[in-house]
Amino acid sequence: MRIGLIGTGTVGGGVIDILESKSKSFQEDLGLTLELACICARTDEELAPFKAKGYTVTTSADQMIKDPSIDVLVELAGGYEMPRKWITAALNEGKHVVTANKALLAKYGHELFPLAEEKGAHILFEAAVGGGIPIIRSIQEGFVGSKIEHLSCIINGTCNYILTRMSKEGLSFESVLKDAQAKGYAEADPTFDIEGVDSAHKTALLASLCSRKHVDFEKIHVTGVSSITSADIAYAKELDCSIKLLGLYHASGDRVDARVHPCLVPNDHLLSSVNGVLNAVFLECDNLGPTLQTGAGAGRLPTASAVVADLVSLARSAGKRESIPMGWFQKNNEADLVPIEETEARYYFRFTTQDACGVLANITSILAKNQISIESIIQKDVKDPGKVSIVVITEKTKEKRISSAIASIDALESVSDKSQVIRFLM
Ligand code: HSE
Numbered sequence: 001m002r003i004g005l006i007g008t009g010t011v012g013g014g015v016i017d018i019l020e021s022k023s024k025s026f027q028e029d030l031g032l033t034l035e036l037a038c039i040c041a042r043t044d045e046e047l048a049p050f051k052a053k054g055y056t057v058t059t060s061a062d063q064m065i066k067d068p069s070i071d072v073l074v075e076l077a078g079g080y081e082m083p084r085k086w087i088t089a090a091l092n093e094g095k096h097v098v099t100a101n102k103a104l105l106a107k108y109g110h111e112l113f114p115l116a117e118e119k120g121a122h123i124l125f126e127a128a129v130g131g132g133i134p135i136i137r138s139i140q141e142g143f144v145g146s147k148i149e150h151l152s153c154i155i156n157g158t159c160n161y162i163l164t165r166m167s168k169e170g171l172s173f174e175s176v177l178k179d180a181q182a183k184g185y186a187e188a189d190p191t192f193d194i195e196g197v198d199s200a201h202k203t204a205l206l207a208s209l210c211s212r213k214h215v216d217f218e219k220i221h222v223t224g225v226s227s228i229t230s231a232d233i234a235y236a237k238e239l240d241c242s243i244k245l246l247g248l249y250h251a252s253g254d255r256v257d258a259r260v261h262p263c264l265v266p267n268d269h270l271l272s273s274v275n276g277v278l279n280a281v282f283l284e285c286d287n288l289g290p291t292l293q294t295g296a297g298a299g300r301l302p303t304a305s306a307v308v309a310d311l312v313s314l315a316r317s318a319g320k321r322e323s324i325p326m327g328w329f330q331k332n333n334e335a336d337l338v339p340i341e342e343t344e345a346r347y348y349f350r351f352t353t354q355d356a357c358g359v360l361a362n363i364t365s366i367l368a369k370n371q372i373s374i375e376s377i378i379q380k381d382v383k384d385p386g387k388v389s390i391v392v393i394t395e396k397t398k399e400k401r402i403s404s405a406i407a408s409i410d411a412l413e414s415v416s417d418k419s420q421v422i423r424f425l426m
Pocket of ligand 1: 299
């Protein structure tokens with residue numbers, strides 16, 4: 001199988017390294033020849049080390065894609081419009097595609113997957129979600145004998161790293177984010193990580209695979225982690241929970257409940273112990289019960305190893321990989337999403353108020369008016385004169401009651417900061 005690779009950055013470089021180190025064993029153990037036929041990058045400088053090693057190199061992706069001797073395009077450049085153009089061209093040439101580009105697939109998968117099906121080609125994307133965790137293959141093949149009813153996942157290593165270090169070392173959000181960027185975990189635009197966009201791309205793909213409907217990532221509810229403070233982390237510990245940014249999928253009759261937001265995860269839940277840059281996917285299936293898969297979600301070699309696994313899979317089936325048709329991933333098969341207002345959860349509220357008579361009474365009366373039942377309240381001695389933190393835990397409540405109550409509470413003169421709202425994992 002002759003491979004054309006676009007992108008010699010972190011993951012592209014990792015793919016080249018793995019192919020170099022494992023091609024002999026692929027040949028001897030599996031009888032497969034994976035040949036890196038051409039490497040494409042933007043500049044001659046980027047290509048120079050590979051040219052020096054004897055690889056055929058080019059700065060023209062278009063030319064490489066037109067080369068009839070190339071069987072598979074590996075797209076590891078990132079971004080939207082150029083990869084969309086290259087992948088479309090490769091599929092039109094009948095070539096298979098392997099990509100790690102979750103943003104591209106979440107945005108344009110509905111045109112690329114049907115095109116692949118029409119052309120008898122395949123787009124494999126194991127590296128797009130959960131890096132080193134073979135979750136795409138697990139959903140499409142390993143769990144095919146069960147219906148996936150519920151999925152909760154930690155799929156942004158940057159956020160998990162930030163929340164873990166805030167919790168274990170008492171550090172501020174900003175200082176840990178800088179460190180995550182320096183270590184290369186964060187996206188080029190870190191707002192994609194911390195505002196939950198990267199998790200939404202990946203959750204939409206997983207929810208689509210679970211439901212076999214197109215889940216449009218732009219329509220799912222997304223809240224990131226940038227508003228989580230050290231105070232929330234400390235209260236979470238007191239409640240015997242960890243705060244995690246979760247991607248959630250739930251099969252709700254004919255509808256799909258898919259969303260991304262921080263959750264208070266009880267410390268006895270398997271996801272609570274998934275720390276640092278690790279990713280994890282927790283699934284509940286009808287025939288199988290609960291399962292947890294965890295591993296590196298990003299990084300050079302874990303992500304590259306998922307790309308290489310897709311290449312081996314294509315080579316094994318000599319391009320005739322019929323087991324995972326994706327033609328259903330299209331606009332006219334769009335999932336009917338459960339609106340966030342209709343969802344239910346137990347909630348954590350943290351109100352910052354003046355230290356005055358009747359403040360707590362005002363808050364609880366608004367909650368009562370909105371039929372929100374209180375499970376417990378924490379209010380500590382005042383350390384910062386004039387300001388009080390009141391934490392309220394609710395019983396299970398509909399989201400639409402919460403938004404209207406919080407708007408009324410935030411409008412109170414005695415409430416000084418925007419109130420914090422975090423759902424418990426159900
Ligand atoms: N920025 C992503 C993360 C990289 O932190 O998980 C992998 O998609």
